[in-house]
Amino acid sequence: xxxxxxxxxxxxxxxxxxxxxxxxxxxLSGIFFTLINLLNRSPQYNAVLGNITFIFLLVVPIxxxxxxxxxxxxxxxxxxxxxxxxxxxxxxxxxxxxxxxFLLTMLITVVYPIMLSSVGIITVSEIIGGYIGVILLGASFxxxxxxxxxxxxNQVIAAVVTFAVLLFLWxxxxxxxxxxxxxxxxxxxxxxxxxxxxLFVYFTIRNIPIxxxxxxVGAGIIVLLYFVKDEFYDGLIxxxxxxxxxxxxxxxxxxxxxxxxxxxxxxxxxxxFIFLTIRVIEKRRWR
Amino acid sequence: MIEVRNLTKRFGQHVAVEALxxxxxxxxxxxxxxxxxxxxxxxxxxITGYLSATEGDVTVDGLDVLDEPLEVKKRIxxxxxxxxxxxxxxxxxxxxxxCNIKRVxxxxxxxxxxxxxxxxxxxxxxxxxxxxxxxxYKQRVGLAQALVGNxxxxxxxxxxxxxxxxxxxxxxxxxxxxxxxxxxxxSSHILPEVTAICERxxxxxxxxxxxxxxxxxxxxxxxGSARLSVRVAGPLESILKTIRALPEVKKADDLGVREPETxxxxxxxxxxxxxxxxxxxxxxxxxYPILQMRSVDLTLEEIFLQLxxxxxxERRVS
Numbered sequence: 001x002x003x004x005x006x007x008x009x010x011x012x013x014x015x016x017x018x019x020x021x022x023x024x025x026x027x028l029s030g031i032f033f034t035l036i037n038l039l040n041r042s043p044q045y046n047a048v049l050g051n052i053t054f055i056f057l058l059v060v061p062i063x064x065x066x067x068x069x070x071x072x073x074x075x076x077x078x079x080x081x082x083x084x085x086x087x088x089x090x091x092x093x094x095x096x097x098x099x100x101x102f103l104l105t106m107l108i109t110v111v112y113p114i115m116l117s118s119v120g121i122i123t124v125s126e127i128i129g130g131y132i133g134v135i136l137l138g139a140s141f142x143x144x145x146x147x148x149x150x151x152x153x154n155q156v157i158a159a160v161v162t163f164a165v166l167l168f169l170w171x172x173x174x175x176x177x178x179x180x181x182x183x184x185x186x187x188x189x190x191x192x193x194x195x196x197x198x199l200f201v202y203f204t205i206r207n208i209p210i211x212x213x214x215x216x217v218g219a220g221i222i223v224l225l226y227f228v229k230d231e232f233y234d235g236l237i238x239x240x241x242x243x244x245x246x247x248x249x250x251x252x253x254x255x256x257x258x259x260x261x262x263x264x265x266x267x268x269x270x271x272x273f274i275f276l277t278i279r280v281i282e283k284r285r286w287r
Numbered sequence: 288m289i290e291v292r293n294l295t296k297r298f299g300q301h302v303a304v305e306a307l308x309x310x311x312x313x314x315x316x317x318x319x320x321x322x323x324x325x326x327x328x329x330x331x332x333x334i335t336g337y338l339s340a341t342e343g344d345v346t347v348d349g350l351d352v353l354d355e356p357l358e359v360k361k362r363i364x365x366x367x368x369x370x371x372x373x374x375x376x377x378x379x380x381x382x383x384x385x386c387n388i389k390r391v392x393x394x395x396x397x398x399x400x401x402x403x404x405x406x407x408x409x410x411x412x413x414x415x416x417x418x419x420x421x422x423x424y425k426q427r428v429g430l431a432q433a434l435v436g437n438x439x440x441x442x443x444x445x446x447x448x449x450x451x452x453x454x455x456x457x458x459x460x461x462x463x464x465x466x467x468x469x470x471x472x473x474s475s476h477i478l479p480e481v482t483a484i485c486e487r488x489x490x491x492x493x494x495x496x497x498x499x500x501x502x503x504x505x506x507x508x509x510x511g512s513a514r515l516s517v518r519v520a521g522p523l524e525s526i527l528k529t530i531r532a533l534p535e536v537k538k539a540d541d542l543g544v545r546e547p548e549t550x551x552x553x554x555x556x557x558x559x560x561x562x563x564x565x566x567x568x569x570x571x572x573x574x575y576p577i578l579q580m581r582s583v584d585l586t587l588e589e590i591f592l593q594l595x596x597x598x599x600x601e602r603r604v605s
Contacts, residue, residue: 003387003388004388007384011375011376014376074371074373077371078332078335078365078369078371079385081336082337082360082365082367083360083389084357084389085388285337285338286339
């Protein structure tokens with residue numbers, strides 16, 4: 001893992017991706033800092049941090065697009081997969097390398113609040129909370145990017161898809177306010193999920209009876225739930241979308257509130273995507 | 288050293304290799320021969336653990352590739368068809384990275400890199416970026432990578448592809464040298480190469496092994512009395528008819544007139560039958576004197592073509 005980490009980290013600065021990421025990130029965050037804090041004479045640094053999370057959408061794909069797609073395209077994955085290193089080690093090494101570049105960049109942005117502290121009063125605890133939130137959010141986005149990059153051997157596709165997924169995660173919050181909350185909507189939604197799962201089963205194993213059985217079980221559960229506990233369907237779609245809402249959880253940190261449950265959420269979100277990435281690479285052997 | 292049993296790999300509906308069985312003995316140089324798309328790379332990828340088999344097992348040094356992948360990978364140095372090189376690293380950096388992932392640790396690392404670079408003769412480019420190297424050098428860096436950690440087994444997929452003739456000769460000599468200390472499996476679709484380096488060949492075609500033996504035995508099997516070139520004094524039509532009438536003969540063809548008043552005829556026997564006597568007796572009975580009779584030797588090239596044409600495959604399978 002260590003060897004992969006070191007190589008990956010160095011390569012960020014050997015082929016300019018690291019510099020592009022840092023430059024772009026620092027430029028945009030500098031603009032936000034100037035506009036929000038300096039020109040407005042405001043000591044509210046967390047407003048800048050809130051905007052920095054938006055920059056993630058644009059720059060995280062730059063950071064992660066190469067990670068696994070390039071290995072596949074250059075066929076260097078043979079080197080890693082035919083040597084005594086575990087796939088988990090390879091994936092973690094790459095993840096931490098991207099994370100390290102990201103943390104390094106975040107470290108540089110610490111000069112902004114230090115500058116502010118010399119001309120005004122800042123709430124240190126609030127800023128620390130904000131940073132913890134931003135870093136956890138960034139780490140989760142990087143895990144998503146890593147996963148997407150394992151699915152393709154084309155960097156551009158990896159970048160565009162990562163951007164699309166992150167944008168989707170970003171828009172989950174505003175969408176929650178417009179989705180219907182009635183029971184019927186919940187039932188329809190669950191039915192669509194059941195059909196989706198059945199189709200997935202069909203396309204993975206190409207067996208109609210088993211896929212049909214899955215669909216029937218799904219339908220049975222939906223009906224049963226309706227009779228046993230129909231309040232389950234109230235606002236089901238909203239509840240479902242909230243599971244994936246990375247950004248809502250971040251708001252808490254930005255107010256300076258550091259609590260365990262969102263931290264656990266972010267860490268398990270990242271862990272899930274890292275795990276999925278490992279599975280994708282392992283599965284490649286079994287094509 | 289390597290044992291492959293009943294190995295089958297399917298990609299969806301496509302069968303890449305089917306029911307392969309072979310062993311590679313310790314210290315042997317085995318050539319893996321076959322036309323493009325025969326399944327050589329797939330087999331090698333499975334032995335090295337890059338792909339998993341659909342059915343069958345592979346053991347290296349008695350260890351199963353699936354059960355103890357890390358132990359097996361420690362024992363194998365692999366040069367894939369496309370050398371896996373990080374183009375943005377220098378040769379030294381790359382070698383050091385490979386040492387790290389192969390757990391060749393701190394102390395012996397530098398000496399071991401120096402030794403390997405010396406063996407594959409790339410010391411003079413060690414500080415250059417791999418992307419700026421020529422194809423021949425890249426191939427050698429790929430081989431250097433496989434040698435790290437001194438693995439007992441070397442698997443080389445088309446090691447001489449893309450090299451110029453001088454480099455090919457150098458690479459062959461190098462492989463032959465490596466074969467003294469390592470068990471080597473190399474694949475190729477170039478026959479002279481295999482003849483030059485390997486002690487034993489396995490010919491693979493459309494995912495099946497069609498022959499596997501030492502080069503000597505392989506050509507012996509298919510030559511001798513099995514194929515003859517016969518010069519007979521007499522009329523062509525009648526000679527061909529007489530010979531074709533023999534039960535042991537598979538086919539007889541006109542080779543043209545090389546000497547006045549005679550014809551040269553090519554006779555092929557049904558598998559392994561000695562047809563020299565029957566041909567002689569038949570000709571003598573018909574009153575056409577045989578002036579010359581010699582067996583047609585098969586070069587490896589001919590064996591290869593013979594085995595990898597579809598007719599031959601069908602014959603072996605049936």
